[in-house]
Structure formats: structure tokens, C-alpha cells
Amino acid sequence: MIRRRIQKLASQPPRPVAAPLAPCRFLNRALSFTSAHAAVPQINASQVGLAGDGRHVRAIAAQLEAEGILKINLGFQDPSSRYLEHMLASLHKFHNHRLPISHSATRGWFWDVRPAKTDFQGSQQARSETMEDFPWHTDCSYEDPPPRYFALHVLAADRFGGGTLSVVPVHRVVESLDDATIAQLMRPEYRIRIPVEFLKNAECRHIDKPLLLRSATKASAVMMRFRADIVTPLNATAARALEDLQKQLKYKAADAAIHLTADRLPSNSIILIDNRRWLHARSAVTDPCRHLRRVRWDATPVW
Helix, strand or coil, rough: HHHHHHHHHHHCCCCCCCCCCCCEEEEECCCCCCCCCCCCCCEEEHHHHHHHHCCCHHHHHHHHHHCCCCEECCCCCCCCHHHHHHHHHHHHCEEEEEECCCCCCCCCCCCCCCCCCEEEEEECCCCHHHCCCCEEECCCCCCCCCCCCEEEEECCCCCCCCCCEEEEEEHHHHHCCCHHHHHHHHHEEEEEEHHHHHHHCCCCCEEEECEEEEEECCCCEEEEEEHHEEEEECCHHHHHHHHHHHHHHHHHHHCCEECCCCCCCCCEEEEECCCCCEEEEEEEEECCCEEEEEEEEEEECCC
């Protein structure tokens, strides 16, 4: 149903916004994150119709291309994520973004990120459906290729101080590695297990891929796929390189991470992230009512 609705939206021209619009601009005020000099760019969306406004969507596309991260502050309640749905349709139609990917063989594009003890969205409980912490990773590292972008719509933030989303730029981690380690991480000598809840083909349960890959369109850019609990190095050299990567990630996370606590990423906000330029993590959830909605998609060219 969602697929048909977004395809229909993508084939329609942007709908006019009922009220006059204030200029679409990024907020200049930097947020006071834990890390020094760290700020996430923001844009306001006062009404759902802005998801079809050319200037508004163009600003979103430009910011994602430039920085790979953007926070959207919604000025209205949107429990069905209609703004996000319409905005993705506009990115697809006018900015060469692809329609969202399915999370599994049984789930559609949207995945509800909330604690669950029963009634899992997949065949088994996903890590995102627990209250445990989720160390540094990129989404869908078991996909080939991993999706370019993902978004999280905060429907109910953690009221008790947990569930903090943290992000760190991939380039800050890679720049601290020596050339030999980078070269090794670019070899397809890492077995990446596909979590059972995300299996799309029962006969394909893992992929053998590199953890780093150079961009085909940006000579100096490097893409990372990483999730430590599902990666197995296939030889001793690969294991040493993985160990070096994890060590540098630990150091750089302490120095360069941005921590989006509930007061900085509150209910009724959306965070858009380039999955290949940013790693992310989540602290343990302390509120069983915490609820985010996730969607993933690609862009053309893929990277």
C-alpha cells in the first residue's frame, strides 16, 4: 500500500502550499553538543505541504549532498510520517533519489524502531527492537551495496535520558588509519552475516565484501560498511586491519562524535543521514515507549 502511494505521489506535480511560505533557510544557531565545534544543520517544516515545495526539497537535497546530515524540525504532529513519505517522493522525482528499499521480505519501506518483547516486525527480534545499546555501525552493511541514506522520524523520544543517537564522520576514522590498513580493509576478505530478521533469500546468508570502498564519483571519498557483531575476517591480515579500525573508531568516537540526546533530537523531529559518510550508534534505551520510524533509500549515481 505504501509503495503504491509513494509511486503515485512521485508521478504527480508538487502540490501548492496553502499559506504563504517564509523563506526556506537553514538555522544558523549551532546546537550545543557534547563534542566541541559540533553542530548538525537544521531546517524547519511548518506544514506537511512543504514536502512538495520545490525550494524546500531542493535545500534538503543540497544539504544531504554537501554534508550528509540534516535535522528537520516539524511544526506539526505527523504520526503517520506523511511529510517524510511525500518528501521522499519529491526527492525521487526531482533530485535523482531512488524510492525507499524494503527492510525485509515481509516488511515494506518503514520500520518502527521501538522496544518489543513480542510481535516482532521480522521473523525474529531485531537489534533495534531491544532496549540494549547498539555500538557503532552503518545500516544494512550486509546489503550490496548498502543504502546511501536513511532517515529516523522521532515519534516519541526517550523521556528518561536513554536512547541517545550518536554520529561520527567516516572520514575522521579513516584518516587516522595507515595506508596498509586502508588497503587491507578494501579487500573482500570480510564475511558479513545477514541477520535472520533481514533475510530476503534463504539461500544467501552472508556476503564476502570489503569494509571500505572508494567512491566512483568522488576520488577522495571513502565509503564504509561496518557492524562488528556480524563481521568475520577471513584471514589473519584482515583480522589485524579490523582490530586497527575498531581501535581508531573508539578514539575518534570520543573526540569527534555528535551526541543527539532527546532534548537535541526531540519528538516531532527527523534526522537524515548519509549512511556511507557517517557511522551511528545508540545508547541503551530507558523508556519502553521510545518510538522512531526508519526508512532507507539510495540516490543516482549510487555513490
